[in-house]
Amino acid sequence: MYKAIVVGTGPAGLTAAIYLARANLNPLVIEGTQPGGQLTTTTEVENFPGFPDGIQGPELMEHMRKQAERFGAEFRSGWVDKVDFSGRPFKIQIEGGEELETETVILSTGASAKYLGIPGEQDNVGRGVSTCATCDGFFFRNKRIIVIGGGDSAMEEANFLTRFASSVTLVHRRDELRASKIMQERAQSNEKVKWALNRTPLEVVTNENGIVKGLKVRNNATNQEELVEAEGVFVAIGHTPNTKFLGEQVQTDDHGYIVVKPGTTLTNVEGVFACGDVQDTRYRQAVTAAGSGCMAAMDCEKYLEGSMVHDWSGML
Structure with a gap:
């Protein structure tokens, strides 16, 4: 024993x-x-x-x-x-x-x-895809970043990442966010935060050298596919x-x-x-x-x- x-x-x-x-x-x-x-x-x-x-x-x-x-x-x-x-x-x-x-x-x-389970996500964990802004934000200094999520953690991660990134685009599959009102207001008042709401993530896209270049999404209003360009993708869904x-x-x-x-x-x-x-x-x-x-x-x-x-x- x-x-x-x-x-x-x-x-x-x-x-x-x-x-x-x-x-x-x-x-x-x-x-x-x-x-x-x-x-x-x-x-x-x-x-x-x-x-x-x-x-x-x-x-x-x-x-x-x-x-x-x-x-x-x-x-x-x-x-x-x-x-x-x-x-x-x-x-x-x-x-x-x-x-x-x-x-x-x-x-x-x-x-x-938690991960989304979309193509290109797991393949690029640690190589442009992350779930921890505090851990990895420094590596994306002066780069474009995408944060996926609609809750408080996504708002918090987006705000934190603006310390390093040239811009942070928040992608959420619905028009409305789950985050508390105060967290939404903080993100909305941050001039570095951009919004891509009502868009469903489809794939983490890389270039010919295997480097992350963006996130393919479906615009739920038009049903058209779009590419949100970025060098980093942070998944913040809990x-x-x-x-x-x-x-x-x-x-x-x-x-x-x-x-x-x-x-x-x-x-x-x-x-x-x-x-x-x-x-x-x-x-x-x-x-x-x-x-x-x-x-x-x-x-x-x-x-x-x-x-x-x-x-x-x-x-x-």
Whole structure:
């Protein structure tokens, strides 16, 4: 039986594994189907402290993995099919039917960005297509950018990207936006933001060199196809937390994000902790995920040694 199992990698899970391993807790890390998380689909990472010249996303994750292994963390590839937190020890079933037992669990399964599923989109992720303005906006300085979406996150991303872009065109398939009135007003008052409403995205278009040159859309009023020219396409239609495998055994909010006690990584289940994007609806950055992974490991360690009471008081 394991003392601690970390479900999911990425900056949060790997940081938790490093801290647990250094505490001689010999954690098992279940990697899932995308070891390293969302950063493995990111090319250049320039805002992670300690890398003044930047670093490739997959390389950063490989460094973290090796660091965890160096201190004794064990890694297992596979997907968690279901968990049983109703009794002790906790039981985790991975694909193939194997059941693992553990005293504690750290959940760091992240959140997956929603995509449109149109041609050219996935092929160009990290090469002109992005889902994170904070992460990638700097790379589009003085270039034309398209933001796809009609909610608050799309308005926020569009406004943020005007710091770098020569222009930002907001594409939405309806005439009306879902965003709150104040967020719409902020975008509408920004002279760099242009509008392409009532247009359905059809394809991310590249030139003969494979470089993104725009977005093919259908004008829903005329039924004609148009090309909105841009060097970058940001998809801002939301994220989905990877929590379905939990069933209803851990408290989540209306969108499926794990609820933790503020200032901690404690969930409503004693001995189960959550870190990274799976419980973060606001920041979604590699450095904040890593920080919460450290918190989860320290909370877990103190719980195992009996010096911390898993206090859920005050939560809904």
